Amino acid sequence: MALKVAFQMDPIERIDIRGDSTFALLLETQERGHDVFYYTPDKLSLRDGKLIAEGHSLTVEDRPGDHYRLAYARAVDLAEFDVVHLRQDPPFDMAYITTTHLLERIQPKTVVVNDPASVRNAPEKVFVLDFLDLMPPTLITRDPGAIRAFREEYKDIVIKPLYGNGGAAVFRIAPGDTNLNSLIELLGVTFREPIMVQRYVPQVREGDKRIILVDGEVAGAINRVPAPDETRSNLHVGGTAQAVTLTKRDKEICARLGPRLKARGLIFAGIDVIGDYLTKINVTSPTGIRQVREFGGPDIAAMIWDVVEKKVAAR
Numbered sequence: 001m002a003l004k005v006a007f008q009m010d011p012i013e014r015i016d017i018r019g020d021s022t023f024a025l026l027l028e029t030q031e032r033g034h035d036v037f038y039y040t041p042d043k044l045s046l047r048d049g050k051l052i053a054e055g056h057s058l059t060v061e062d063r064p065g066d067h068y069r070l071a072y073a074r075a076v077d078l079a080e081f082d083v084v085h086l087r088q089d090p091p092f093d094m095a096y097i098t099t100t101h102l103l104e105r106i107q108p109k110t111v112v113v114n115d116p117a118s119v120r121n122a123p124e125k126v127f128v129l130d131f132l133d134l135m136p137p138t139l140i141t142r143d144p145g146a147i148r149a150f151r152e153e154y155k156d157i158v159i160k161p162l163y164g165n166g167g168a169a170v171f172r173i174a175p176g177d178t179n180l181n182s183l184i185e186l187l188g189v190t191f192r193e194p195i196m197v198q199r200y201v202p203q204v205r206e207g208d209k210r211i212i213l214v215d216g217e218v219a220g221a222i223n224r225v226p227a228p229d230e231t232r233s234n235l236h237v238g239g240t241a242q243a244v245t246l247t248k249r250d251k252e253i254c255a256r257l258g259p260r261l262k263a264r265g266l267i268f269a270g271i272d273v274i275g276d277y278l279t280k281i282n283v284t285s286p287t288g289i290r291q292v293r294e295f296g297g298p299d300i301a302a303m304i305w306d307v308v309e310k311k312v313a314a315r
Contacts, residue, residue: 003082003312005029006037006053008044008099010088017067019235021289021301022087026060028301032309034083036060037076041088041099051078051106079106082312085113089285090165092123096284111311113304114283115265122266124282125162125196130260134253134278139197144184147197151180156200158231159183161191165284167234172200203275204231209244210288211254212300213269215307216262218254219300220292221246235291243295249276257281268304 009022017023029036039055056070078084100116139150151157160170173180187195207223223244226232235241250273261269270286272279289300
């Protein structure tokens with residue numbers, strides 16, 4: 001039976017469909033015959049207790065540069081939908097957090113993927129702190145003295161904003177680098193939140209694994225290798241995707257995280273592993289679906305929809 005499905009996402013005209021996981025989910029939604037309604041977060045309103053979104057019916061095609069068609073502009077009551085996919089990219093700021101509060105109001109009748117309360121309580125660089133024993137040495141602080149002491153202890157460090165995304169403002173401070181104090185000042189002025197500091201993991205030169213879990217189970221993985229002149233492995237800043245086989249340590253990490261993700265209703269999650277260390281848990285807008293498929297892995301969009309359809313049937 002066709003479901004009424006809404007996608008809360010970034011402007012569709014701006015996405016790069018070649019690597020966009022939301023687009024993969026849209027293609028699968030359409031393939032299953034479900035009706036697709038598209039809107040952006042700024043078009044979400046609460047009116048007299050009703051959660052209203054202004055948007056369009058959407059059809060998509062896997063054709064770069066000509067990938068979407070909009071029709072029938074209208075305002076809808078999201079409580080009348082079977083499924084809402086929460087898929088806009090960070091920054092994870094108060095605007096993002098507010099949408100999670102609003103989307104909670106249509107649960108449990110409407111299945112929201114991922115669960116908005118759990119998304120709100122699991123920002124990627126904070127939720128991961130529940131698993132400190134799996135991580136490299138880590139410091140969260142705004143205290144310049146504490147950062148300098150951490151650098152003195154570990155020598156080679158990475159410093160980044162706590163709520164940053166996409167590799168933005170991520171810096172490696174290697175031994176002998178004299179820019180730490182200036183960087184602390186810059187991040188302190190630019191961001192109100194604490195700063196994350198970690199011991200540099202040299203195995204990042206071999207790649208940063210993105211492992212995707214669906215309803216707590218491993219679904220697939222890719223390796224992202226940074227460019228020779230980069231610390232960051234993100235694909236949009238020059239990282240290269242490669243096929244990868246999970247190690248025993250990778251599987252141990254996934255076994256620890258899986259039950260927690262499932263219990264929180266985090267159907268679609270992406271974790272990052274460098275060497276033997278967990279570095280990130282992304283539940284806001286995970287990526288990697290299309291790259292996994294490109295390297296011969298499973299159709300993760302279909303796996304996600306299998307879980308979602310079961311949840312709709314159960315409700």
